Amino acid sequence: MIKKARGWRWITAALAGTVAVAVAATAMAWSGEERERSGRVPVPALPAPQGEECIEDADTMRRQHMHILDEHKRDSVRKGVRRPERDLQACVDCHAVREPVIADQPLTPRQRLAFCANCHSYSAVSLDCFACHSSEPGAAVNEGNDE
Amino acid sequence: MSNEQRNDSPVNAGRRRLLGGAAALAGLTIAPGVFLVHASVPTRPEGTPASDQVRWGMLVDTNRCRVDCDACVTACREENGWEGHDRPETDAKWIRKMTVTERDGRQTSLPMMCQHCAEPPCAYVCPTGATFRRDDGIVLVDKHLCIGCRYCMMACPYQVRFFVHEPVASRSPNHPRGKGTVEGCNLCVHRIDQGVLPACVEACGERGQGALIFGDLNDPRSRISRAIAEYGAESVRADLELDTGVRYQGLS
Numbered sequence: 248m249i250k251k252a253r254g255w256r257w258i259t260a261a262l263a264g265t266v267a268v269a270v271a272a273t274a275m276a277w278s279g280e281e282r283e284r285s286g287r288v289p290v291p292a293l294p295a296p297q298g299e300e301c302i303e304d305a306d307t308m309r310r311q312h313m314h315i316l317d318e319h320k321r322d323s324v325r326k327g328v329r330r331p332e333r334d335l336q337a338c339v340d341c342h343a344v345r346e347p348v349i350a351d352q353p354l355t356p357r358q359r360l361a362f363c364a365n366c367h368s369y370s371a372v373s374l375d376c377f378a379c380h381s382s383e384p385g386a387a388v389n390e391g392n393d394e
Numbered sequence: 395m396s397n398e399q400r401n402d403s404p405v406n407a408g409r410r411r412l413l414g415g416a417a418a419l420a421g422l423t424i425a426p427g428v429f430l431v432h433a434s435v436p437t438r439p440e441g442t443p444a445s446d447q448v449r450w451g452m453l454v455d456t457n458r459c460r461v462d463c464d465a466c467v468t469a470c471r472e473e474n475g476w477e478g479h480d481r482p483e484t485d486a487k488w489i490r491k492m493t494v495t496e497r498d499g500r501q502t503s504l505p506m507m508c509q510h511c512a513e514p515p516c517a518y519v520c521p522t523g524a525t526f527r528r529d530d531g532i533v534l535v536d537k538h539l540c541i542g543c544r545y546c547m548m549a550c551p552y553q554v555r556f557f558v559h560e561p562v563a564s565r566s567p568n569h570p571r572g573k574g575t576v577e578g579c580n581l582c583v584h585r586i587d588q589g590v591l592p593a594c595v596e597a598c599g600e601r602g603q604g605a606l607i608f609g610d611l612n613d614p615r616s617r618i619s620r621a622i623a624e625y626g627a628e629s630v631r632a633d634l635e636l637d638t639g640v641r642y643q644g645l646s
Contacts, residue, residue: 324536327444327528329587336567379537379572381565 291365298341302332316376335380338363343384356382436610437589449512449531450581451611451639452595453618453627454504458605461503464491466606469597470507473582475566476556486556488579489594494645502645505594505606508533508554508579509630510639516546516555525576531611531639532581540575547576551631554578581639611639 301308303315316335322328331337342362347354357364360382367374438445470489471477478485489507496502514533517525524539525546535546535555547555555578562571568584571577582592590596591608598606609618621627627641 320538322443324534324538325526325528327530327583327587328441330441379562379565379570379575381567381570383565383567385567 288369291369293365294342294344294362296341296362297345301341335376336385339380339382340384343382345384359383435586435589435591435608438587444528444530444532444587446529447612449611449639450510450586451531451609451618451641452510452581452592453607453609453621454640454642455605455607455621456502456504456642456644458603459503459505460603461491461493461501463503463602465597465600465602466505466594467491469593469601470579473566473585473593474569474580475564475571476577477563479560484557484559486558486577488554488556488577504642504645506552506554506630507594507640508581509552509636510579510581512637512639513635515549515551515636519545519549521545528583532583532586533578534580534583535576535578537570537572537575537577542574542576544576551634551636 303311308315315333316338319330319333323330323334339360343359344354344361348358356377360377363374363376436448467487467489474488476486476488478487489505492504492506494502494504510527510531510533512527512531514525514527517527517533520526521543522539522541524536524541525533526536527533542557544557547553547557555576557576558571558573561573565571568582569577569580582590582594585592591599595606595608598604607618607621609616611619611622613619614623621643622641625643627643628645629636629638629641630645
């Protein structure tokens with residue numbers, strides 16, 4: 248019995264140590280500067296969106312945006328369910344860059360949608376949406392910005 | 395140089411003022427009618443699917459349609475962003491004007507676009523299910539599934555489907571277009587879902603001859619149903635029994 252209890256104590260101590268090391272390592276990895284230096288590819292810089300909040304929180308959007316878009320695509324194209332806030336155009340309206348990167352030069356689609364393109368290129372996932380869909384923000388949003 | 399001189403002359407300035415006034419007057423008189431027409435497209439609440447209680451259709455009065463008018467074609471091109479490359483055999487023409495000459499020399503002008511059949515041959519032959527008929531009767535291409543095989547173009551008896559052969563330079567937010575997919579008239583589905591008339595119908599009422607009526611074929615009280623009940627209407631190639639959503643008056 249005594250032997251067994253000693254063994255448990257030893258295992259508990261080892262576990263606590265491991266957890267402490269893991270927490271410290273994670274904290275270091277995610278602190279800003281460490282994160283920048285952690286990989287060979289720099290973490291993408293994302294332009295700030297125009298709107299106040301997205302349809303879901305940032306973590307959900309980061310992981311689920313493709314599924315949300317896919318579901319909405321099927322609903323809207325095939326069944327005619329319109330939810331303008333979930334349209335790809337709504338993403339563009341909010342996330343597209345509006346100010347020219349080089350003065351007096353029109354933005355290329357890649358520059359305009361740096362929000363999408365930078366992250367997709369970082370994660371090596373091809374971005375096909377804008378082979379067909381417009382990458383220009385809608386007129387209504389432009390009017391809103393001018394005010 | 396000669397243009398500038400002409401513009402500066404006082405006579406022309408006077409004429410311009412007169413024309414401007416006339417245009418403004420026309421705008422005023424047209425506006426109430428247009429408003430009434432707008433209100434005739436029933437809307438459905440956001441977030442609800444298209445219903446099979448409704449069947450959208452269009453009625454073309456060929457007695458009003460004129461050979462020299464292409465307001466509908468211009469409006470469609472602007473709304474949906476399709477353009478040509480000066481290659482008439484392959485260029486997209488979601489809607490085109492046709493002139494039918496009878497044996498006695500009488501000419502009839504009519505717009506030809508997707509007829510939105512109840513039994514669409516294009517949808518039957520589509521190997522991927524990209525072409526489909528929405529519950530409210532609009533025949534559409536789901537370009538996410540289209541592989542560009544062009545069977546639908548061969549099956550369609552009206553020749554109103556087009557293949558995008560080249561990269562698309564500029565896109566309309568209203569309608570995504572991409573190389574390698576088939577496209578055609580979608581009855582301005584984005585406008586209908588907002589309760590607005592298709593661009594061609596609106597343009598025909600404002601700038602054209604008022605030859606197009608849009609509405610619900612299932613509703614006996616709608617303007618289109620009353621016009622069909624009163625004067626009759628027929629399909630082009632009625633012998634194929636496709637039950638088209640686009641009907642014509644004054645063809646025969």
